[in-house]
Amino acid sequence: MSDAASLSRRERAVSGLKRLGIIFLYFWGLLAVSALHKSLILSESGIHYRQGFAVVNALVLAKIVFVAEELKVGERYEREPLVYAMALKAAVYSVLLVTFEILEEIVVGHFRGKDLAESLSEVGGGTPFGILTTTLLLFFALLPFFGFRELCQVVGEPELHRLLFVKRARLRIVDED
Template structure:
């Protein structure tokens, strides 16, 4: 039991930095979205979702760091690994956001086809692109500072 507690404590410490970074950033992103679409209004649920998202990203970052293809350029200049990791994170978040919209459509009470039609009617490329740009910048900043910190020690 002591070993399990030590592992959980170690994982918690490793998760702390990315979780705090993305907690702050995702909540700022939720505020930005609220300002872009005032009709939606302020929602505590959105901030709760941002917090859960930060916890998920914190753990996902730890898992991704263990994958062999994630650290593809260890002996090249920092920019290689930074751009590679950021590109992977951005691609994954894009796929997750699309899957989230499809899941929302699938749970529509009138069926999947009707749900997709409703999602398409309410979908705005500008909003999607703005959020993706935010996420791209966040992941570039995070991976850049993380790679730099790993090199410095």
């Protein structure tokens, strides 16, 4: 095996871990804020809510998104205008994530001796409206995520990083040159 091939594999592995880490941090932030909000609302009624599973759930959701991206889920929208591509990917991935959440609750409920209705009550209260609401919340949470991803593909990661993280005064000087 040549050094170039192993370097290429190593670079792909590092790139993949970086992508997984970014996806994880995004979901962790969403879930931590969501858990905090839920605990604040429930505490008003005297109900204590534990927030400990945000990290584990973020890792699971990140892995699902990472694997789906590796399998090119939603890639057929790549040629559409950016706004369509990000909205369609957010829709596809929100349905995918809610589907996995439902399947997870059914499997966990089975091992805990719960029936289907009890298991589904963990996802949006178990009602079709609650599940739809959960899907819509995920959709709107994923819009900026896929917006940045799509912009990064079009503009390029170094340029997008420069636009987002360099002071505007320095951007103007560089652009005027």
